Amino acid sequence: MRKERKYRDDLEVIFEDQWLIVVNKPSGLLSMSTGKDGEDTAYSRVYDYAGKIFIVHRLDRDTSGLLVFAKDQETKTALQENWDEAVKERGYTALLEGRIEDEDGWIETWLYENRKSMKVHCYGLAPQDSPDRPPRKDWQFAATHCHTVRHIDLDGQTYTLVDFELETGRKNQIRVHSQWIGHPVAGDRKYGAATNPIGRLALHARKLAFIHPWTGKTMRFTSRLPKSFRIQH
Template structure:
């Protein structure tokens, strides 16, 4: 299924999980402030649309469950559960079930090192609506991000691999090394060449919570990222 207006694409589906490629600009789930189209609402409509067997009342009871999220402006792979048991099986053992999470981003300028690790304590600040970073314990959660420069330049293409998964982690850590994600005004970007946050959740590899089978999904590097970094 692909929703033409929002560009949401289902990469995989079975009785327990749905894996999608979310476009930038689409919320994972509503903040509750206003009704709007989200990945969650699109998938809920999808599972209740009549696909499969069962009467209408049974279809209306079908639900989608959030396992993890991407920021509104981040595109890429997200895993949803189709029942509570699967949701909790994934969330409760997330760090053991997920074997690999890789992102690609376009950064302003080129990092000094071609590859490295960024580690800091990240703390959410509701008043500023930003996440602060500190090398010493600031009451936040210790967070680790690995990076590798794929294409250096005025705009560089960089791969990030998460060792931990915190809110805004890559965005904050990119800013920490002095090269914010292009389009990320919130964390210091001065330019917005793609008219979007240039961050994409490219790859996820995880063990199926029920079968134990390793599933890997790689959505590639967005074409606009490649075009921009060829200059």
């Protein structure tokens, strides 16, 4: 069975076969419940649509875009245990504060997640064990390619629409790297944004390609930018 782009009032199914469901998650919706009964999440909506399902990866609540679910435990395990090898392309689009002049850029840093503050911290140099830094074993290398799409002037502020390609898939990677280069994602107060021109975190998961765990085929999916991103300048 294969279905594509099936719409409901609260869910857009991009792809479905006997093992997988790929959906387009809206901004403001958790990927999965934090423990509250009856909480509206992407998981609960897909469950209502398809029955028993398993989440393969997550998007932040305020990030929109492509999200993958498995229909059985074996498929979930097969993907999760080989996720970094299976995923061939991860593309995002974000609206960043300020004007970025470079057409293309490459960001490489080390990231550390503070479990108490629930924030990810960024370091430019390779980790060294020292009393004032986290243990080296807790650091993760992160690499991001960025491409400037266009500049937007809005309400006296300048923004840059940027396409990102992830070489690594770390938590909050684009948000932290954007802050690191001095151009936070618009609407991202957690990582330094001062403005919120579209009323949400301006980050969208627009492209995902991975090797299907059972057919071996490369599956490529895209998600168009939400209407809120289509700002006229």
